Amino acid sequence: MASSESKVPLIIDGRRTDGRDMEDLRALRVEVGVIPEADGSAYIEWGGNKIVCGVYGPRECIPRHGASPYHALIKCRYMMSPFASLEEHSRSGPSRRSTELSKVIREVFENLIIAEKFPNTQIDVYIDVLQADGGTRTASVTVAAVALANAGIPMKDMVSAVAVGKAGGMLALDLNKIEDNFGQSDMPLAISHRDKRLLLVQMDGLLTREEVATILEMAERGCDKVHEVQADALKRFYQKGEGETFKW
Amino acid sequence: MNGTLAKGVRFDGRRFDEYRPIEVQKGVIKTAEGSAMGKIGETLVLVATKIDIVKPFADRPREGVMVTNSELLPLASPGFEPGPPNEDSIEVARVVDRALRSAECVDLGSFFVEEDKVLGLYVDLYVMNHAGNFTDAATLAATAALMDTKMPKVENGKIIRGEYTGMLNPTKLPVTTTMIKVGDNWLIDPSRDEERVLETALTIGTTEEHVCAMQKGKGSLSKDELMTAIDIAFKRGDDIRNILKG
Amino acid sequence: MERRIILPGEKIAEGRLSAPNTYYDGAVTYAAVIGMVDDEGRYIPLENRYRPAVGDVVVGMVTDVRHAGYEVELNLPHGGFIPTRDVRLTLQLGDFVICRVKMVNEVGDVDLGEVRRLPKGKIIEFPSAKVPRLIGKKSSMIGLLKDYTGGDIMVGNNGYVWMSEKSDMPLLLKAIAMIERKAHKSGLTDEIANFLRSQVGDKPRTPAGGEPQEGMEPEVGQGESGEETGYGSGQSESESSGDNYGQQ
Numbered sequence: 001m002a003s004s005e006s007k008v009p010l011i012i013d014g015r016r017t018d019g020r021d022m023e024d025l026r027a028l029r030v031e032v033g034v035i036p037e038a039d040g041s042a043y044i045e046w047g048g049n050k051i052v053c054g055v056y057g058p059r060e061c062i063p064r065h066g067a068s069p070y071h072a073l074i075k076c077r078y079m080m081s082p083f084a085s086l087e088e089h090s091r092s093g094p095s096r097r098s099t100e101l102s103k104v105i106r107e108v109f110e111n112l113i114i115a116e117k118f119p120n121t122q123i124d125v126y127i128d129v130l131q132a133d134g135g136t137r138t139a140s141v142t143v144a145a146v147a148l149a150n151a152g153i154p155m156k157d158m159v160s161a162v163a164v165g166k167a168g169g170m171l172a173l174d175l176n177k178i179e180d181n182f183g184q185s186d187m188p189l190a191i192s193h194r195d196k197r198l199l200l201v202q203m204d205g206l207l208t209r210e211e212v213a214t215i216l217e218m219a220e221r222g223c224d225k226v227h228e229v230q231a232d233a234l235k236r237f238y239q240k241g242e243g244e245t246f247k248w
Numbered sequence: 249m250n251g252t253l254a255k256g257v258r259f260d261g262r263r264f265d266e267y268r269p270i271e272v273q274k275g276v277i278k279t280a281e282g283s284a285m286g287k288i289g290e291t292l293v294l295v296a297t298k299i300d301i302v303k304p305f306a307d308r309p310r311e312g313v314m315v316t317n318s319e320l321l322p323l324a325s326p327g328f329e330p331g332p333p334n335e336d337s338i339e340v341a342r343v344v345d346r347a348l349r350s351a352e353c354v355d356l357g358s359f360f361v362e363e364d365k366v367l368g369l370y371v372d373l374y375v376m377n378h379a380g381n382f383t384d385a386a387t388l389a390a391t392a393a394l395m396d397t398k399m400p401k402v403e404n405g406k407i408i409r410g411e412y413t414g415m416l417n418p419t420k421l422p423v424t425t426t427m428i429k430v431g432d433n434w435l436i437d438p439s440r441d442e443e444r445v446l447e448t449a450l451t452i453g454t455t456e457e458h459v460c461a462m463q464k465g466k467g468s469l470s471k472d473e474l475m476t477a478i479d480i481a482f483k484r485g486d487d488i489r490n491i492l493k494g
Numbered sequence: 495m496e497r498r499i500i501l502p503g504e505k506i507a508e509g510r511l512s513a514p515n516t517y518y519d520g521a522v523t524y525a526a527v528i529g530m531v532d533d534e535g536r537y538i539p540l541e542n543r544y545r546p547a548v549g550d551v552v553v554g555m556v557t558d559v560r561h562a563g564y565e566v567e568l569n570l571p572h573g574g575f576i577p578t579r580d581v582r583l584t585l586q587l588g589d590f591v592i593c594r595v596k597m598v599n600e601v602g603d604v605d606l607g608e609v610r611r612l613p614k615g616k617i618i619e620f621p622s623a624k625v626p627r628l629i630g631k632k633s634s635m636i637g638l639l640k641d642y643t644g645g646d647i648m649v650g651n652n653g654y655v656w657m658s659e660k661s662d663m664p665l666l667l668k669a670i671a672m673i674e675r676k677a678h679k680s681g682l683t684d685e686i687a688n689f690l691r692s693q694v695g696d697k698p699r700t701p702a703g704g705e706p707q708e709g710m711e712p713e714v715g716q717g718e719s720g721e722e723t724g725y726g727s728g729q730s731e732s733e734s735s736g737d738n739y740g741q742q
Contacts, residue, residue, distance in 0.1 A: 008492075035323055036710050037377050040541070048278065052323065053323070056322075056326055057548070058571050060571045069600075081374065082372055083283075086410060090300070091299040098550070112502075112524055114517065114739045114741075119600065119602055120572065121409025121571040126330075128323060130276075132279070149501060149541070152540075152543050153527075154502070155502040156502065156517065157502060157503030158502055192503070193503055194524075196502040228370065234528060238528070238540050239499070248285045261663075261664030261668075261669065
């Protein structure tokens with residue numbers, strides 16, 4: 001991403017290409033219980049991202065010899081649809097990138113899920129990116145936390161995620177796809193809500209120490225806003241009256 | 249369950265020839281050329297189309313290519329697992345492909361670009377919640393996605409992404425009607441519970457005038473039963489087409 | 495009554511509170527699943543993953559017949575087991591049964607006893623967190639459903655609900671779906687009664703007692719106790735409705 005610096009103007013008159021301030025989130029909407037067949041589910045629209053998450057379990061571990069007698073295994077599959085980008089139709093199935101993201105997302109939830117009470121089982125977290133617009137991994141963590149809450153999987157805390165990056169020489173919260181492609185650096189973070197622990201940390205590009213410190217502050221404020229949307233979605237779902245059905 | 253059916257009422261209170269509520273919503277995926285969410289009861293299938301430049305098949309050098317794939321997403325059902333497509337997944341893709349192709353609703357002859365280059369139309373079926381009969385929901389969403397598909401602008405043998413010259417405009421509206429035989433009756437649009445007890449399963453694709461696909465699953469049926477099934481398929485197919493024309 | 499929705503990780507009480515679906519961390523007890531707190535500070539889970547406890551009543555289906563006993567599907571990661579020596583009746587593959595949990599070992603295997611075979615009918619899934627609501631205070635809700643739909647109903651703590659093929663199943667399913675959707679509301683029994691009356695008129699159908707029951711006493715899982723204040727009070731006082739997740 002750093003190579004193509006400044007070919008595309010990312011900041012004009014202190015505003016970003018989509019008119020946002022440096023600490024504004026893109027439009028964010030979360031809906032709960034969108035996959036009735038799943039034990040828990042949620043859907044997120046974040047900027048141009050559209051991501052659905054379904055949770056199953058704890059259920060019998062397959063294959064059995066992979067099971068642990070001490071805790072539930074958490075299995076996570078992040079997948080990008082072949083039609084998720086404006087570019088050409090991509091290959092279906094897991095890529096090297098999606099394998100890595102599945103792992104880092106799983107490692108977020110291994111910190112939160114109280115797995116010891118479900119020996120010899122697995123909990124499946126399926127995340128499907130239907131439409132991508134930069135920041136899919138952070139949106140995935142955000143939507144998966146809501147789906148897990150909807151499934152009633154015991155967790156120590158909720159988690160929210162957001163990326164902060166450097167675009168047009170300035171630090172900006174919640175990079176969109178253009179900023180992600182043409183910006184200088186990108187740092188996706190997932191932060192637990194109550195005790196503010198970092199559960200996902202990745203970075204690419206170049207940042208100074210001070211910039212990282214600023215990014216962490218910005219991300220924490222950003223995650224608090226994301227948490228409000230998550231909490232609101234769950235509250236709406238559990239308080240909704242009759243006839244309120246979700247529209248895709 | 250068979251006891252309830254003998255009374256002429258299905259477990260969920262539907263008549264034998266009654267679909268669950270059908271809904272279709274076009275244009276849900278902005279990165280695709282066309283898309284639609286098809287919903288039959290709680291069964292949910294997303295279909296998106298993408299158009300690329302591809303090499304034509306050697307025996308049809310001036311004709312475009314259509315490819316239909318399906319994903320039974322593991323999040324859609326406790327019975328679906330990650331991994332390469334299984335036979336159910338391959339079957340639904342082939343049945344939907346057959347219905348669309350036989351209906352000749354897409355003029356692949358107009359997809360020629362230049363020597364060795366034609367347009368390729370990808371139709372991706374995403375089964376997102378499986379509460380029974382995802383085949384009909386997939387065909388419904390596929391036809392709706394074709395109606396929603398924009399033709400990309402092509403310049404110097406390349407697609408200009410984000411620019412379009414018009415709509416694909418399918419000339420026919422193929423839909424499928426799936427039914428199962430329980431005792432002497434055809435039950436259309438089986439729920440997951442009903443799929444578990446089916447004796448015979450049959451899918452019939454129709455356009456306004458023609459049957460455009462058939463696929464028998466488990467079991468057997470008589471000629472008369474097949475004819476009855478086709479009558480039902482035309483009737484219910486027209487209902488679905490009316491929803492598509494919306 | 496004022497009810498507040500709280501998410502996993504939110505504080506429920508100072509000190510150690512021994513309530514299901516919670517955990518404590520030093521001096522504070524936190525929610526582990528999404529739930530509600532009423533104005534008396536009671537925590538009522540809205541979702542949970544059922545974990546069998548000794549004494550629970552469960553409904554299931556026989557999935558394997560072996561020399562040593564019967565394997566029973568209970569909507570759990572692992573099946574339950576009925577040792578042959580503990581039952582007099584002979585069961586067959588596909589039989590529906592209602593039993594009591596006799597033992598749960600550390601890896602989640604469940605032994606069952608006090609087995610009764612259920613007549614022809616159908617099993618559906620119901621969220622185990624809402625089971626006390628489906629049963630009602632002193633089985634009032636179940637009684638209502640039986641009266642108006644003309645057949646017998648058995649509810650397991652595991653969330654499996656057996657219904658007789660003699661009931662008006664479409665009506666019963668509608669009523670059960672309504673209970674699931676409105677489980678967090680007060681005055682639910684009255685609302686369901688009104689709904690059933692609007693569907694079938696004032697006169698209940700065949701009294702449930704008229705149904706041949708193979709010499710079986712009606713029995714259901716843990717219902718609500720005390721005032722009708724949601725489905726929490728029965729849960730927290732019952733030893734059978736799960737435990738907490740301990741120190742984290």
